[in-house]
Amino acid sequence: MKIFNNKKDLRDCLLEHKSNKKTIGFVPTMGALHDGHLSLIEKASEKNDIVVVSIFVNPTQFDNVEDLKKYPKTIENDIKLLSAASCDILFSPKVEEIYSENITSEKFDFDGLEHQMEGKFRDGHFNGVGTVVKTLFKIVAPDKAYFGQKDFQQLQIIKKMVKKNHLNVKIKGCPIFREQDGLAMSSRNIRLSKEHREIAPFVYKTLKKVKKKFSHKSISEINKWLENQFKKQPLLTLEYFTIADEKALETAKTKEPNKKYRAFIAVFAGEIRLIDNIRLKH
Incomplete structure (x- = not known):
């Protein structure tokens, strides 16, 4: 080299x-x-x-x-x-x-x-x-x-x-490369404290549940559900969560049949900012 x-x-x-x-x-x-x-x-x-x-x-x-x-x-x-x-x-x-x-x-x-x-x-x-x-x-x-x-x-x-x-x-x-517990790999992960590293996979676990819900729940229902999940998680602070179409990245309020959607999230684990996303199907 x-x-x-x-x-x-x-x-x-x-x-x-x-x-x-x-x-x-x-x-x-x-x-x-x-x-x-x-x-x-x-x-x-x-x-x-x-x-x-x-x-x-x-x-x-x-x-x-x-x-x-x-x-x-x-x-x-x-x-x-x-x-x-x-x-x-x-x-x-x-x-x-x-x-x-x-x-x-x-x-x-x-x-x-x-x-x-x-x-x-x-x-x-x-x-x-x-x-x-x-x-x-x-x-x-x-x-x-x-x-x-x-x-x-x-x-x-x-x-x-x-x-x-x-x-x-x-x-x-x-494709996103993940740790065995689902946490999206990032150079910043090495700065996570032990307790924040243990809870960090919660972000991806929650996104996977969003993916399941997307087929039968409205976007507003999913948004409310996700906010409640993070309210119960004192070690993680939700900065934003949005479901958006992949092309324009504009926040979606309703599902349109000809668009591809993805869920995006940013969360603070202490002072370390984690981002992740997942492709959605409806």
């Missing part, structure tokens, strides 16, 4: 691969890697000749400075995991390599996707995501890029950004 910290050397290396007609699969990460990331790398390896992984904790997508400071950084362990995985190239730049001296976000119009769910609670978050992903795509110029569906809203926003900016990359959404 080759490791690059500056974009010029990385580009030179990738240009050589491209001149040999090699396809490039790209997995952008913020490090603190887990099996969910490794599953994306495996998918990229199956469909591409060369796999590039980036590790970059992007400052512009954090609306909370403390969250940025506390974001887990485990670069030595990450390198070990990547060396044992199907990763050919690691790009691990410093902040100034990506942003020069101007650490600000570009302003994007995602056709309203950015105002739903996460956008209501994390001001400027998706402008930061769009900025760094667009920058990384321009540096790596991958054929395909792989993202987990845990951040389903982010996935849809990146697809929209690629389309509106006419970027020549195919975006591949991959």
Whole structure:
């Protein structure tokens, strides 16, 4: 595995691969890697000749400075995991390599996707995501890029950004990777206290019950039921729960036969924020 910290050397290396007609699969990460990331790398390896992984904790997508400071950084362990995985190239730049001296976000119009769910609670978050992903795509110029569906809203926003900016990359959404007890894998999970880690799987268990109820209960009935479930759970604080159509991500009040729906949730376990979602059928 080759490791690059500056974009010029990385580009030179990738240009050589491209001149040999090699396809490039790209997995952008913020490090603190887990099996969910490794599953994306495996998918990229199956469909591409060369796999590039980036590790970059992007400052512009954090609306909370403390969250940025506390974001887990485990670069030595990450390198070990990547060396044992199907990763050919690691790009691990410093902040100034990506942003020069101007650490600000570009302003994007995602056709309203950015105002739903996460956008209501994390001001400027998706402008930061769009900025760094667009920058990384321009540096790596991958054929395909792989993202987990845990951040389903982010996935849809990146697809929209690629389309509106006419970027020549195919975006591949991959299934949520879970712990054995159902908790969606996240780099932030290692910051959970013992008691919060024990109760955290309640989030996914509740979503699975929502999926069962969706076939025969109204959306308003499900919303009330879920709020009551979390009122009984003192260690978890519900930030939001919404059932939305997958395309526009707009909150649904009634079920329409031609739309695909998904339930989205954000919960605080102490100071650690957990998000999850599940596909619904009706």
